[in-house]
Amino acid sequence: MTPQAHLFLLGLAAAGQAARQPEGFKDAFFGCRGNETAPEQLHFNYAGDRGMTISWNTAAKLQFPTVRYGRGPLLDRIAFSEVSVTYPTSSTYSNHVFIDGLEPDTEYGFAVHCADEKDRHQFKTSLPAGHRRPYTFAFIADLGTMGPLGLTDNGQKDALSPGEITTMQSLSQFKDQFEFMWHDGDLAYADDWLNEELDGFLPNTTTKGGAAVYEAILNAFYNEMAVNVTMDRPYMVGPGNHEANCDNGGAGSYTDSICVQGQTNFTGFRNHFRMPAEQSGGVENFWYSWDYGMVHFVQFNTETDFPNAPGIPGGSGEENAGPFAPNGTQIEWLKKDLASVDRKKTPWIIVAGHRPWYVDDTMCDSCQAAFEPILLEYGVDIALFGHKHFYERLAPIADGVPDPKGLNDPSAPWYLVNGAAGHYEGLSTPNTPLQNYTVKAIDTVYGWSRFTVHNCTHITQDFIGESPDAISFETQHHC
Numbered sequence: 001m002t003p004q005a006h007l008f009l010l011g012l013a014a015a016g017q018a019a020r021q022p023e024g025f026k027d028a029f030f031g032c033r034g035n036e037t038a039p040e041q042l043h044f045n046y047a048g049d050r051g052m053t054i055s056w057n058t059a060a061k062l063q064f065p066t067v068r069y070g071r072g073p074l075l076d077r078i079a080f081s082e083v084s085v086t087y088p089t090s091s092t093y094s095n096h097v098f099i100d101g102l103e104p105d106t107e108y109g110f111a112v113h114c115a116d117e118k119d120r121h122q123f124k125t126s127l128p129a130g131h132r133r134p135y136t137f138a139f140i141a142d143l144g145t146m147g148p149l150g151l152t153d154n155g156q157k158d159a160l161s162p163g164e165i166t167t168m169q170s171l172s173q174f175k176d177q178f179e180f181m182w183h184d185g186d187l188a189y190a191d192d193w194l195n196e197e198l199d200g201f202l203p204n205t206t207t208k209g210g211a212a213v214y215e216a217i218l219n220a221f222y223n224e225m226a227v228n229v230t231m232d233r234p235y236m237v238g239p240g241n242h243e244a245n246c247d248n249g250g251a252g253s254y255t256d257s258i259c260v261q262g263q264t265n266f267t268g269f270r271n272h273f274r275m276p277a278e279q280s281g282g283v284e285n286f287w288y289s290w291d292y293g294m295v296h297f298v299q300f301n302t303e304t305d306f307p308n309a310p311g312i313p314g315g316s317g318e319e320n321a322g323p324f325a326p327n328g329t330q331i332e333w334l335k336k337d338l339a340s341v342d343r344k345k346t347p348w349i350i351v352a353g354h355r356p357w358y359v360d361d362t363m364c365d366s367c368q369a370a371f372e373p374i375l376l377e378y379g380v381d382i383a384l385f386g387h388k389h390f391y392e393r394l395a396p397i398a399d400g401v402p403d404p405k406g407l408n409d410p411s412a413p414w415y416l417v418n419g420a421a422g423h424y425e426g427l428s429t430p431n432t433p434l435q436n437y438t439v440k441a442i443d444t445v446y447g448w449s450r451f452t453v454h455n456c457t458h459i460t461q462d463f464i465g466e467s468p469d470a471i472s473f474e475t476q477h478h479c
Contacts (some may be wrong), residue, residue: 011234014131022064022082032114036060039112039119041092041222043230045170046180046235046290048279051100052234054121055223055274057092058084058113064097069110071103072197075120085271088262089211092219096274097433104128119392124179130345132455135353137292138174138181138233139449141240141354141386142425143167144189145221148260149202151422158228158426166283167421167446169466171349173226178450180292181233184299184386185240185354187269189423190214192242194251194258196424200448207258214246222272236275238285238299240354240386242316243269244311244319256320265321275299282333283325289337294456295348296341298334300371302355303329308366310355337380347456351382356385356417360430372399375413381475382459386419389428390443391463393417393471402437416461442467455479 032038041057062084068075079099087092095113102108107124127133138196144150146166160166165173171181193213196202205213215437222230228236245256246263256264275285281289286301303311304322311319341349357368375383376398391416394417396403401411420427420442429443447465454460456479463469 013051016365029103031063034061037062037114039115039209040226042112042121042226043222043235043273044123045101045234045273045275046292047098047274047276049104049126049128049291050102051276051279052102052108052123052125053096053098053274053276054079054110055094055096055272057094057219057272058342059092059113061086061093061097062113062446064113064364065097067097067099067110068111068438069099069108071106073109075109075111083274087267087271089215089260090262090271091215095273105131109440123234126290127179127293129293129296130342131293132173133293135178135293136178136450136452136453138165138171138178139184139352139384139418139451140181140421141172141184141384142186142242142389142419142423143421144425145194145217146224146422147220149196149217149220150189150192150424151426154322160422167448168224168228169434170458171448174450174464175229178233181229182236182297182299182352182384183235184352184384185238185302186239186242186386186419186423187237188218189242189425190217190221190268191244191246192424193217194247194254198252201424207254208260210246210258211260220269225247228230236290236297236299237269237273237285238354239266239269239301239303240353241303241311241317241319244317244321246304250318256318280337282337283329286324287330287333291346294453295350296344296346298337298349298351300334300351300353301330302353302364302371304365306366306370308369310364310366331374334371334374335378338374338380341378343379343477348382348453348459349378349382350382350451351375351380351413352384354385355387356415357396358400358415358435359385359388360391360397360432360434360438360441362388362431380413382473383415384414384449385415385417385442388417388430389419389420389425390441391420391421391447391449391465392430392438392442393440393461393469395437395439397437399436407471407473409474416449416471418447418449418463420445420447420465440469442469
């Protein structure tokens with residue numbers, strides 16, 4: 001009996017699942033087929049105080065994706081699912097296993113189906129809602145593939161300097177200093193394949209052949225992220241415009257009509273992740289929430305599913321995506337979710353949506369009309385955004401007017417835009433003059449935001465890059 005099989009049988013006994021295993025389960029578990037079932041693109045995310053979803057990709061479909069896990073040296077428990085999904089044009093299957101009944105704020109070792117015996121990882125479950133321990137999390141947006149399929153130092157526009165540390169590498173260096181990472185839309189930039197070919201950065205293919213280039217960029221990104229961060233830290237994601245279709249909303253004289261089935265309407269994004277929508281009453285990876293210690297976190301969707309959304313068919317964004325729920329669902333969910341927050345338990349509310357409405361001089365007016373009144377009504381503290389490829393720290397704002405109290409106990413949400421993580425398109429420059437609500441803008445270096453939740457009245461944010469920026473937010477919550 002191999003060590004892996006021994007642990008597997010221990011797991012069946014310890015977890016009490018022997019009687020519940022479906023027909024063919026043992027054969028499927030032991031049926032590893034070399035490269036076909038070798039795991040890649042590993043990532044995991046919170047699914048409630050006592051849950052975690054483990055996800056990875058394989059070249060072939062798994063009948064019963066399985067995770068071995070445990071708190072001690074032995075991985076003496078198992079969890080399995082039947083979720084091994086793919087889509088037209090994908091070269092892999094996405095496997096998702098939800099583990100429930102875990103102890104909060106606790107480290108577990110785990111190994112996924114068909115992993116090498118030495119290929120063991122760890123996750124730490126969510127800090128229970130209301131817990132007062134300080135912690136740090138990472139926030140990024142607009143991060144794409146690095147290297148020969150994306151951002152590199154080969155002389156492209158806004159190329160990396162020789163030896164420059166990328167955001168992925170920086171996150172890897174600092175990952176012992178944060179407990180999870182939040183990626184607020186625009187993952188991989190696989191839809192930039194067309195721009196990369198039109199620019200002469202990649203060899204030209206046919207538009208039909210572009211589907212394989214798109215998939216190659218996507219896979220490269222998720223593997224890079226796994227190696228650097230996501231196999232070690234929970235990875236929470238939200239939708240951005242670059243997940244919507246295959247051609248960046250139109251490049252050159254092309255439109256999304258060149259996109260083949262499987263590379264439209266957020267298909268890859270929907271298959272690759274399983275965010276905690278079920279636990280929070282949301283919808284898929286588009287809108288959901290979770291609690292972590294003193295903070296209630298909310299991801300909402302600025303692309304579709306609200307009036308005049310930019311990504312809907314006929315919208316300004318040209319993505320022709322959605323809807324993903326009946327009319328009005330997202331707005332009603334957001335109101336209900338925020339209304340249910342116990343501010344004595346989780347005094348902070350931090351939300352994120354991809355497209356900002358307060359930023360240099362190009363804003364998402366429909367986003368503002370749909371969401372800002374709700375954020376004001378329910379006393380949201382911090383609102384985070386990406387989409388614009390620079391860092392812009394703003395004042396707390398209500399209806400376009402900066403709060404005169406600044407960050408000292410404001411009565412309006414504090415806004416931050418950070419889409420400076422880096423990708424093939426490089427950085428962009430804010431339009432000037434800057435708005436009266438802009439406090440600081442950085443558009444010359446790549447970077448990410450590190451937030452530290454100190455207590456119920458004090459949060460700090462640091463822009464981690466070659467031009468750092470640090471700021472402290474204070475409010476008088478009733479602790």
